[in-house]
Structure formats: structure tokens, C-alpha cells
């Protein structure tokens with residue numbers, strides 16, 4: 247401990263640290279101005295301050311032991327009950343909260359694997375069948391849990407192809423899963439057909455409604471009969487994940503996972519009895535669990551109520567319709583499939599322009615552009631904070647298309663070339679290696695030294711990319727990579 251290092255010798259003042267943290271945000275995505283079309287689920291500043299305050303009231307508590315903090319236990323139970331009601335579950339529907347969509351999905355795969363081991367005596371070589379558009383959290387969970395993930399191609403409307411899924415079912419299949427909706431294009435899979443398939447093969451069906459779960463019910467209420475059923479009304483649906491940190495507008499770090507009955511949920515619980523510390527039991531993946539996200543989700547749902555959610559959804563969907571009309575009016579562009587909520591993606595009609603050149607132009611105009619592949623397109627999740635600047639976006643988009651038409655060689659200059667390259671199959675292994683390298687750099691000591699302001703200030707001439715540019719590149723590479731298959 248003799249050498250001066252990065253760990254401060256003496257504590258620094260709160261004021262100084264708050265200033266420094268605020269200044270760190272300088273290169274962050276500009277979500278408050280509505281120029282980012284994903285990631286931040288915002289209602290109003292007043293709502294944000296309120297849910298922050300609610301979270302802070304449970305900042306120190308740990309939900310590792312639900313019997314120690316009855317307050318958090320009550321809130322979790324009430325969130326589950328509200329979600330069950332919203333998703334048309336009967337009294338048998340039970341569930342837990344998790345730290346986000348990925349944990350809910352992980353837990354569902356774990357539970358169904360345990361269920362298959364115990365109830366069907368399938369002890370290895372487990373398989374799950376999903377559409378290719380399913381969120382990568384399934385692939386990640388399957389990888390960790392040693393489950394083989396079988397992906398069926400999607401239809402020309404980017405929906406799960408149920409016949410293609412059926413052809414992948416074997417005696418080792420332990421689960422089917424579909425999306426309501428998929429993240430990349432906001433497309434609702436044909437859940438009624440998937441549920442019928444599950445019943446026919448006596449398999450469980452998980453509906454990933456991490457992004458749709460807290461907005462589709464309001465969209466349906468605004469326009470009854472508009473959406474096919476996708477929730478517990480369908481007999482074959484055995485579980486649903488719905489993230490409270492998305493369109494329930496709670497703070498980051500919370501999700502709800504519901505099962506049709508305890509028959510499944512009981513397999514999620516982990517209990518060991520011979521540890522020196524006593525009996526250890528946990529309902530989810532985490533050990534210590536933050537109380538704040540549970541409290542803020544509860545506070546958000548209680549404060550907005552049905553009326554609040556309906557009002558916000560109406561405003562957002564009006565904005566979505568304006569965007570859809572504006573995009574469709576640009577002759578070189580078309581929407582992908584038939585999106586069911588406030589997620590849309592658009593591409594170039596008949597390849598008349600390079601959509602990634604359009605993306606580069608928009609980036610130049612300070613829009614945070616979510617580029618996707620298969621097909622190459624641009625993704626928009628429309629949030630409340632985007633509503634005031636829809637006209638500005640449509641104007642810039644129209645200019646971007648005109649630019650792409652008039653500058654067909656622009657591809658060689660900007661990031662578009664990179665995305666074009668990555669969209670080609672033979673380069674995928676290379677790209678994966680490059681992304682792995684970016685992560686190694688990000689988490690290596692060398693990278694953290696570079697990002698230490700004391701070090702980097704002396705190295706203005708360095709040719710290595712600045713952290714902000716570097717992270718931007720990483721994000722943009724990731725946003726166009728297999729992560730969003």
C-alpha cells in the first residue's frame with residue numbers, strides 16, 4: 247500500500263465527486279433530448295424523481311432474505327399480482343421478480359431444465375426450440391446451462407414459423423419459446439399457434455414479453471380486438487417474462503417472471519442445507535438482491551395506475567403512427583413487417599439506397615442510430631421523450647435518404663462500409679473475435695489506465711482511440727451484430 251495508485255489516499259468531497267460524475271456523462275447517449283431511440287424508458291422528470299425517491303427508501307435493505315424485509319416481500323407479491331391480472335392469469339399463476347429480462351429468461355430455462363430432469367427424466371442433451379428472432383438472452387442462458395438452442399427460421403413477415411419450429415422438436419425438447427414481440431422489429435409471434443403446438447406436443451411454452459408485457463395490454467385496451475392473444479388466456483402458455491424496468495417505467499434492475507402454476511416455479515428454488523452458514527435458500531439467481539428496483543417498480547405501477555398507463559400509451563402510439571406515416575411517405579424506405587407496438591424498424595425499398603449510409607448521415611446529425619442486420623435496417627423504440635422531436639427526425643431522415651441517393655459512393659467513407667462488411671457471412675467469425683478483443687481491452691488494466699483522466703490527459707498525441715469514440719464504436723458494432731439475430 248506504499249505506492250500512490252488509483253485508490254485515493256484520502257476521501258474526496260461529495261461535491262467534487264458529484265461534479266466529476268456529472269462531467270463523465272459528456273459523451274453519453276443524449277436520451278433526454280429524445281435523440282436516442284432505445285434504452286431509457288422515461289415518463290416525466292417528476293415520475294423519475296418519484297421512483298428514484300422510492301428506490302432510495304429501500305437502498306440499504308437486501309432482499310436476500312424475504313422474511314427479513316416484509317416490506318419488500320409485500321411489494322414483490324403485489325407487483326406479481328398486478329402483473330398476473332394484467333396478463334390475464336388465473337389464481338394459480340405465481341412468479342418471482344428478477345434483476346431484468348435476461349435473468350428472467352435464464353431462470354425460466356433453468357426451471358424447465360430442472361422440471362425436465364425431475365418430471366421427464368431427461369438428464370442431459372436438453373433442447374429448446376425458438377424462432378431465429380428470439381432475444382440473445384436465450385442463447386446466453388442456454389450456453390450457460392448446457393442446453394442446445396435450436397433456431398427455426400422466421401417467415402417473410404419476420405414472425406416465428408410454427409411449422410419450422412415443429413420440425414425441430416425431438417424427444418429431448420424441454421421448452422418452446424416465442425416473443426411478444428421480438429426486439430429488433432417489434433413483431434408479435436403467432437402465439438396462439440405456438441400455444442397449440444405446445445399443447446399438441448405436451449411441452450411448456452415461454453412467451454418472452456420482456457419488452458411488450460407492460461405495454462401490449464394497454465394497446466389492446468385502446469383498440470380492443472386489434473391484437474391476437476399472446477398471454478395466459480392461451481392454455482398452452484406456461485410462463486411469461488415482462489420487465490418492470492421497461493414499460494412499467496420502474497427503475498433499472500427489475501423484471502417479472504410468471505408461471506402458470508407452482509408445478510413449474512417450485513423447480514426454480516435453490517436450497518442447500520449443509521453450509522456452515524446454515525440453510526441457504528434462494529428463489530432467483532441473485533444472492534443479495536437490491537430492494538430499490540422492487541420498490542421503484544411498485545411505486546411506478548401504483549402511481550400511474552391503469553389510467554396513467556393508458557394515457558402514456560395513447561400518446562406514444564399516436565407518435566408511432568406519425569412516424570410510420572412519415573417513413574412510409576419517403577419513397578425509398580419501407581417498414582419491416584407489421585409491428586404491433588412502439589417498436590418499428592425500416593429499411594431501404596428495393597435496395598434503392600444504402601440504409602447504413604442513411605444511418606451515417608443521421609449519426610452526423612447527432613441521432614443515436616440503432617443499426618440492425620438480417621435485413622440491414624434501422625430500429626426505433628419510440629419512447630415518450632422522443633415524441634417532441636418526431637418531425638425533426640422525419641426531416642433529417644428525408645434529407646438522409648436524399649443524401650444517400652446522391653452520394654452512392656458515401657459507403658466507402660463512413661461506418662457504412664464496416665456494417666456492410668459485417669453483414670456478410672464469411673466475416674462473422676472475424677467480427678466475433680474483434681468484439682471479444684474489444685471486451686478484453688475494455689476490461690483489461692491497460693484500458694482502465696487509459697481511461698484514468700490523470701493518465702490520458704498527458705497523452706494527447708496517442709493514436710489509440712479515445713474512450714468515448716471507442717465505446718461508441720463498440721456499441722455500434724454490437725448494434726449491428728449477431729446479438730440482434
Ligand SMILES: Cc1ncc(COP(=O)(O)O)c(C=O)c1O
Nearest residue numbers: 346347348381383428429456457
Ligand atoms: C424481447 C426482449 N427479451 C429480453 C430482453 C432482455 O432484457 P434485459 O436487457 O433487461 O436483460 C430484451 C431487452 O430489450 C427484449 O427486448
